Amino acid sequence: MDLVNYLPDRLMFAVPKKGRLYEKCLSLLKGADIQFHRSNRLDIAICLNLPIALIFLPAADIPTFVGEGRCDIGITGYDQVHESNVDVDMGLDLHFGNCKLQIQVPRNGPYTKPEQLIGKTIVSTFTNLTRQYFERLEKIKPGEVLKTKIKYVGGSVEASCALGVGDAIVDLVESGETMKAAGLQAIETVLSTSAHLIVSRHPSHPQLVKLIKSRMEGLLAAQKYVLCNYNAPRDKLPVLLKVTPGRRAATVSPLDEDNWVAVSSMIQRKDMANILDLLKEQGATDILVFEISNCRV
Structure with a gap:
């Protein structure tokens, strides 16, 4: 149906x-x-x-x-x-789901460069990408008369070299531990994914597609950023706002105490520790960080 x-x-x-x-x-x-x-x-x-x-x-x-x-x-x-x-x-x-599609060859084997594999047998689940890659190599070396053989295997690709099915493999690599255990090493990255x-x-439903995309962008931003709030003397603002400029601009609000302001700014999670250190060094006080569960940016 x-x-x-x-x-x-x-x-x-x-x-x-x-x-x-x-x-x-x-x-x-x-x-x-x-x-x-x-x-x-x-x-x-x-x-x-x-x-x-x-x-x-x-x-x-x-x-x-x-x-x-x-x-x-x-x-x-x-x-x-x-x-x-x-x-x-x-x-x-x-x-x-970050990983790399890599050419892997046996450690201590005869191959150290992709060009050495022209005319050999390459095993992969990704036969189209592998074929396209080696066709480009073959064009660079026009004197080569041998065509690289691309062989499809649906699973356990890393065992292909040890079992004599191929001279090298092209497969997705995340941590690399599986490849190391199979006695393989990477000599080239075909694609990062x-x-x-x-x-x-x-x-x-284009409007619904737009809605879903917007929601997912919000989730990604929430994972990437945290919200940083702090108090500071107004005369310190020019220096402090260079540390926390915000995605578009920081929010600055006056406090009851003369010449003091409260600042709220989104900062990247990966830089959080260094940013907090810099804020303290430059005179900010009451520095707080809050998780962002969701947002629209």
Whole structure:
């Protein structure tokens, strides 16, 4: 049955059904107040508070469903979009699921550069990206007559070299521990990737897409920033506001005490400790930091 016709009034939202992106996606949907209940073994869930139908699919299939307009939006890896070679709007980098698609070769083996693998056998789940990469290498070395052989393996790619299936592999690497355990080392990064909210070129509910994107942008900002409040003498403001300029501008309010002000500013979480140290050194007092659970920026 064609879900687009079966649920004509709902936006189709494709979500990874399992794998490394799944749990983070569920947390993101909850933070965006997309409420749903998914019954066991069902890959469709109707949103309870918005006209959305969630379709749970393998992450590798989501770019195709969105690219063909079967789903309006989806969450999948940047790598999967490029592997599928589809035309979609790369709507929003969600900044999770970060990893690298790398060429890995046996440690202490004969290969130290990608060029040495021209004409050899490369094993990967990402055969299109791998083929494109080695075709570019082959063009750089026009004297080479051998074509690199790209072989598909759906899982346990890291075992391919040890089992004699290939001379090297191209696979996603997060921490690198699995590759080290398999006796492999990276010699090149083909692509850096993370999870993205992707959008069809012709979504059925563009305003709803805009709403979802805005909510997710708010969640990402809330994760990236904290709210810093402090008091300071007014004559110290020029120096202090250079430390906490805010995303657009800091909020400055007068205090009952003459020539004193209260300052409120969003600061990046990763710089928080250094910023607090600088504020204290420059004369700020009563410095407080608050978590931001959600926002619109």
